[in-house]
Amino acid sequence: MSLSRLEIFNLRIFARARLDPVPGLNLIIGPNASGKTSLLEGIHVLATGRSFRTTRIEHVVHRGSRELMVTGQVTYPHSEKIRMGIRKGASGTRGRLAGRTVRSQSELARVLPLQVIHPDSHELLSGPPAERRSFLDWGLFHEKPEYMKILQGYRRALNQRNEALRRDLPNSVLRGWERELAERGESLDNYRRGYLERLWPVFVGLRWQLPDVEGMTWEYRRGWKEGVNLGEALASARDRERSLGYTLMGPHRAELVLRRDGVSLAMQASRGQQKTAVLLLRLSQVAVHRQVTGRSAVVMVDDLPSELDAERREAALDFLSGLECQVFVSAIEAKQVQGLGNWSSQRMFHVEHGSVREA
Numbered sequence: 323m324s325l326s327r328l329e330i331f332n333l334r335i336f337a338r339a340r341l342d343p344v345p346g347l348n349l350i351i352g353p354n355a356s357g358k359t360s361l362l363e364g365i366h367v368l369a370t371g372r373s374f375r376t377t378r379i380e381h382v383v384h385r386g387s388r389e390l391m392v393t394g395q396v397t398y399p400h401s402e403k404i405r406m407g408i409r410k411g412a413s414g415t416r417g418r419l420a421g422r423t424v425r426s427q428s429e430l431a432r433v434l435p436l437q438v439i440h441p442d443s444h445e446l447l448s449g450p451p452a453e454r455r456s457f458l459d460w461g462l463f464h465e466k467p468e469y470m471k472i473l474q475g476y477r478r479a480l481n482q483r484n485e486a487l488r489r490d491l492p493n494s495v496l497r498g499w500e501r502e503l504a505e506r507g508e509s510l511d512n513y514r515r516g517y518l519e520r521l522w523p524v525f526v527g528l529r530w531q532l533p534d535v536e537g538m539t540w541e542y543r544r545g546w547k548e549g550v551n552l553g554e555a556l557a558s559a560r561d562r563e564r565s566l567g568y569t570l571m572g573p574h575r576a577e578l579v580l581r582r583d584g585v586s587l588a589m590q591a592s593r594g595q596q597k598t599a600v601l602l603l604r605l606s607q608v609a610v611h612r613q614v615t616g617r618s619a620v621v622m623v624d625d626l627p628s629e630l631d632a633e634r635r636e637a638a639l640d641f642l643s644g645l646e647c648q649v650f651v652s653a654i655e656a657k658q659v660q661g662l663g664n665w666s667s668q669r670m671f672h673v674e675h676g677s678v679r680e681a
């Protein structure tokens with residue numbers, strides 16, 4: 323599955339741009355400030371509804387315009403095609419898929435599983451635990467359609483219990499929400515453990531192909547004490563949580579601690595080591611996605627030469643071409659990224675002052 327057509331309207335520097343990417347490697351080449359990252363941002367908005375650079379969509383909308391629009395066509399191996407599109411602006415978001423309006427952005431995300439490596443990607447390790455939970459959620463969202471429903475139900479029940487704690491409502495009210503939290507929370511934990519079990523052998527196999535990460539391991543903490551069920555943990559924490567006004571235990575507090583030779587990568591690794599570790603995690607995730615779903619994810623690397631040195635670049639693109647992923651990489655000069663990987667198809671696009679042309 324690959325993105326075979328992309329059209330961008332009123333996004334950052336682009337008033338309008340169109341390109342026909344190939345299923346293999348797509349090189350986005352251009353000088354600084356020409357619009358390379360904006361092009362990748364356009365694909366990200368289409369697939370996820372969000373930018374990877376900012377949470378403020380008004381910064382992404384072309385100056386002087388009211389909203390942006392990105393449309394795309396996804397082609398499957400048997401030539402089946404599906405059209406998708408998104409409009410975003412001050413008045414909200416509207417998504418379309420195969421000629422109908424979607425109820426939620428996640429419908430578009432399912433069609434276009436996307437991974438991106440960009441200058442802030444190290445935040446997967448150095449950022450708050452929520453970053454690592456989203457990492458797990460990405461894998462499960464694409465593998466297990468029911469997972470997101472359970473997660474949403476858990477979040478609703480969590481908000482209700484927090485509200486009840488703040489209002490100091492009686493235990494009988496809290497118990498009702500706790501039953502729901504316990505049932506959904508235990509289930510989320512099982513899904514996450516299962517996902518990490520699938521990820522581990524791929525991660526270990528890939529570990530030795532990248533420099534600097536041989537001794538890397540993880541420890542999953544589920545968000546409440548091992549050996550105790552979540553219902554009991556919530557009941558015993560009630561008094562303390564009443565004074566705090568929020569729930570301290572559950573999968574919303576889960577953490578994935580990454581270590582190398584016993585040392586926390588978040589605390590002590592260099593930025594470069596963190597980037598390699600993130601690359602290892604992301605590539606493992608893409609490989610497991612392919613194993614389980616039979617579909618390849620789309621992978622983008624913004625400013626590849628500054629994100630990864632020559633050895634890591636080669637390893638990453640070899641691996642991704644082996645998985646038959648569609649890849650977009652940006653760089654200032656073509657020679658920095660040419661000749662890497664073994665691709666069935668390759669195309670270069672030149673970007674200059676907000677216009678794109680095929681080379």
Ligand SMILES: Nc1ncnc2c1ncn2[C@@H]1O[C@H](COP(=O)(O)OP(=O)(O)OP(=O)(O)O)[C@@H](O)[C@H]1O
Nearest residue numbers: 334335354355356357358359360381382383384385
């Ligand atoms: N909302 C906007 N409307 C119009 N232009 C914008 C908007 N936001 C950013 N720009 C401009 O878009 C241009 C392209 O930025 P972008 O970050 O995509 O370039 P790039 O090719 O990735 O650059 P670099 O190689 O320096 O990272 C910049 O000149 C920037 O000033």
